[in-house]
Amino acid sequence: xxxxxxxxxxxxxxxxxxxxxxxxxxxxxxxxxxxxxxxxxxxxxxxxxxxxxxxxxxxxxxxxxxxxxxxxxxxxxxxxxxxxxxxxxxxxxxxxxxxxxxxxxxxxxxxxxxxxxxxxxxxxxxxxxxxxxxxxxxxxxxxxxxxxxxxxxxxxxxxxxxxxxxxxxxxxxxxxxxxxxxxxxxxxxxxxxxxxxxxxxxxxxxxxxxxxxxxxxxxxxxxxxxxxxxxxxxxxxxxxxxxxxxxxxxxxxxxxxxxxxxxxxx
Amino acid sequence: xxxxxxxxxxxxxxxxxxxxxxxxxxxxxxxxxxxxxxxxxxxxxxxxxxxxxxxxxxxxxxxxxxxxxxxxxxxxxxxxxxxxxxxxxxxxxxxxxxxxxxxxxxxxxxxxxxxxxxxxxxxxxxxxxxxxxxxxxxxxxxxxxxxxxxxxxxxxxxxxxxxxxxxxxxxxxxxxxxxxxxxxxxxxxxxxxxxxxxxxxxxxxxxxxxxxxxxxxxxxxxxxxxxxxxxxxxxx
Amino acid sequence: xxxxxxxxxxxxxxxxxxxxxxxxxxxxxxxxxxxxxxxxxxxxxxxxxxxxxxxxxxxxxxxxxxxxxxxxxxxxxxxxxxxxxxxxxxxxxxxxxxxxxxxxxxxxxxxxxxxxxxxxxxxxxxxxxxxxxxxxxxxxxxxxxxxxxxxxxxxxxxxxxxxxxxxxxxxxxxxxxxxxxxxxxxxxxxxxxxxxxxxxxxxxxxxxxxxxxxxxxxxxxxxxxxxxxxxxxxxxxxxxxxxxxxxxxxxxxxxxxxxxxxxxxxxxxxxxxxxxxxxxxxxxxxxxxxxxxxxxxxxxxxxxxxxxxxxxxxxxxxxxxx
Numbered sequence: 137x138x139x140x141x142x143x144x145x146x147x148x149x150x151x152x153x154x155x156x157x158x159x160x161x162x163x164x165x166x167x168x169x170x171x172x173x174x175x176x177x178x179x180x181x182x183x184x185x186x187x188x189x190x191x192x193x194x195x196x197x198x199x200x201x202x203x204x205x206x207x208x209x210x211x212x213x214x215x216x217x218x219x220x221x222x223x224x225x226x227x228x229x230x231x232x233x234x235x236x237x238x239x240x241x242x243x244x245x246x247x248x249x250x251x252x253x254x255x256x257x258x259x260x261x262x263x264x265x266x267x268x269x270x271x272x273x274x275x276x277x278x279x280x281x282x283x284x285x286x287x288x289x290x291x292x293x294x295x296x297x298x299x300x301x302x303x304x305x306x307x308x309x310x311x312x313x314x315x316x317x318x319x320x321x322x323x324x325x326x327x328x329x330x331x332x333x334x335x336x337x338x339x340x341x342x343x344x345x346x347x348x349x350x351x352x353x354x355x356x357x358x359x360x361x362x363x364x365x366x367x368x369x370x371x372x373x374x375x376x377x378x379x380x381x382x383x384x385x386x387x388x389x390x391x392x393x394x395x396x397x398x399x400x401x402x
Numbered sequence: 403x404x405x406x407x408x409x410x411x412x413x414x415x416x417x418x419x420x421x422x423x424x425x426x427x428x429x430x431x432x433x434x435x436x437x438x439x440x441x442x443x444x445x446x447x448x449x450x451x452x453x454x455x456x457x458x459x460x461x462x463x464x465x466x467x468x469x470x471x472x473x474x475x476x477x478x479x480x481x482x483x484x485x486x487x488x489x490x491x492x493x494x495x496x497x498x499x500x501x502x503x504x505x506x507x508x509x510x511x512x513x514x515x516x517x518x519x520x521x522x523x524x525x526x527x528x529x530x531x532x533x534x535x536x537x538x539x540x541x542x543x544x545x546x547x548x549x550x551x552x553x554x555x556x557x558x559x560x561x562x563x564x565x566x567x568x569x570x571x572x573x574x575x576x577x578x579x580x581x582x583x584x585x586x587x588x589x590x591x592x593x594x595x596x597x598x599x600x601x602x603x604x605x606x607x608x609x610x611x612x613x614x615x616x617x618x619x620x621x622x623x624x625x626x627x628x629x630x631x632x633x634x635x636x637x638x
Numbered sequence: 639x640x641x642x643x644x645x646x647x648x649x650x651x652x653x654x655x656x657x658x659x660x661x662x663x664x665x666x667x668x669x670x671x672x673x674x675x676x677x678x679x680x681x682x683x684x685x686x687x688x689x690x691x692x693x694x695x696x697x698x699x700x701x702x703x704x705x706x707x708x709x710x711x712x713x714x715x716x717x718x719x720x721x722x723x724x725x726x727x728x729x730x731x732x733x734x735x736x737x738x739x740x741x742x743x744x745x746x747x748x749x750x751x752x753x754x755x756x757x758x759x760x761x762x763x764x765x766x767x768x769x770x771x772x773x774x775x776x777x778x779x780x781x782x783x784x785x786x787x788x789x790x791x792x793x794x795x796x797x798x799x800x801x802x803x804x805x806x807x808x809x810x811x812x813x814x815x816x817x818x819x820x821x822x823x824x825x826x827x828x829x830x831x832x833x834x835x836x837x838x839x840x841x842x843x844x845x846x847x848x849x850x851x852x853x854x855x856x857x858x859x860x861x862x863x864x865x866x867x868x869x870x871x872x873x874x875x876x877x878x879x880x881x882x883x884x885x886x887x888x889x890x891x892x893x894x895x896x897x898x899x900x901x902x903x904x905x906x907x908x909x910x911x912x913x914x915x916x917x918x919x920x921x922x923x924x925x926x927x928x929x930x931x932x933x934x935x936x937x938x939x940x941x942x943x944x945x946x947x948x949x950x951x952x953x954x955x956x957x958x959x960x
Contacts, residue, residue: 318476337504340500
């Protein structure tokens, strides 16, 4: 009855888990940035990038299967890049007659498509490792470290706190609707009501969620005020980074720069 | 007209691995009124969610003459009226009328029939004047009664309620108990309210840790203090 | 997963670095301004309010209703957020929603997060605001204005944002404009109807229960006009640019091809090692093989490291207590 399965954080004792969240966030973004900068068709670079993310997955003790399974979710968008197989000019590899037209699969097109697909797949794996190896409170610390304004970070925090409560409420609302979605034994009746009616009911459920959310936020505000809240966001200073973590950061960034240079040299 | 519930060897585990039901078997005859009691986490709510197919476990669930399978879900839901614990999540329409009308409307019944059913359902819960009221603004007791009405309008054969008296003040509780006493349906009620169980329900089923640990006449079971205490219950 | 993403959250790898960075800059500028406005205009309740509403929008996206057969309608929430909170707070709320979606659920990439925030948070909100205020004014504040305005605002927020996504994909060379624009436009014209209907239902509920909340979206004259004008410009701009781009893809393709050309050109430009080292095997193939070997070593090393860490942990667990 709970939506706790929404939280992707899996607790493990791996070196990745122990790494300071600020370092992890910066390295993850740097990795994705590096991946994005590698030119299309730089296969050696892609192999190395994939090995790196695979190595991180292993080190994180999350299970490569777990990460790859979640990575599949990003796949559907790849359909958006399919046309590039046929529209980018160049020597044709395969010709597919479709009705009146002939689709020509070109080599540059294939190269571009595969590059996009691979880069996207590699990037999302790193993002998954980041999310699954870092608890949300730690991610908030990382956000503060990269200078995201405290007001925004507070909103992130509150959203996360009430996300599961509201997700539970949504689940129960949908269950209540399902429980009353029956079929009469009288013959010849169309079940389900009209599309408009179903949309209105669903909208009503959304409205109910928002309304209860707004009223709940009043109660949260009262609880905050009772503990001295005055509108100003105050938080403890962030702990200093340990030398080991600095080392990891510098090495990580160094490796990425090296990889990028390699990608352009070959 | 079957009006019955039969559960055979039902087992269920949640996706996080927690086993909520272990080989639960239960048989409720037409027009029987049964109270389901047990500590929190015993599996009472989980069992209830199997009765109209919201959850699917291993084993057989048979309600009102139909197997609860994907094929029959729509029919099952028309015949089993499930009233949830938190009325807020059950009342999702702006007005009382809309909520009570949802069931019959979904079934595609003609407008006149829907009207009539809403009137009857509201009358059965003694809230006929509330049709135009906004559900959101009602008290907990009123919401609980409206929630029952939303299910009665479907004219179910079996009524299943999850903690109907939880959170009610003595007056609202008394009025709800009167209401349940009046309804002539087959009834299964999950509750912590042992006084109500003794007052209204001749048969008691005790659950603990996902299993049925006792099933028999309420009076007899409630005299067995050891049994009650062993499963986190108190004699009323 | 219960939550099914809309086809509007762009993953990493689909936008060029240039487009990603430009949209990040644009988003950051708008967010910074929105933060200033919200800090100044809203009272202390704003943080819990925005937090819970962000959670409500996220949870609301789990809601669905059967449209036809297997498809279902969902909610994005820009319009309803704008109507309930006003444009500036809505921008922040949607930033948080899209941010959490990307960071925690990988629904949308991290590098392209700036673009996703801009499309759904900025464009979605500005266009919603413009449409809603316009219809509301036209109706003189009457009930039909609220509902018609809500529906149109919701539909437009989805449709115009989708056009923006299509153009961004085209400019990045990921998808040709003459295919991306009509496809994204067409699909989201339909999805927008679902958004419109759910928004309508939500407004009807709120109007019935707490109509006072619907007047909260009023903005002060100054910034209200600003948002309205920006919303109009964006909507018109994209509405005009999109058919142009699809009809004359050469323009956008030229840009993309220049970029693609640049990407490819950078290869030989920096090439120092001659093309063939071994007879019959190109430099590229050799490099790939070497990369494969190196990569395998890296992975192997990581596997050993974690196995070692696990073993030493087990040993310390098994060490008897003194």
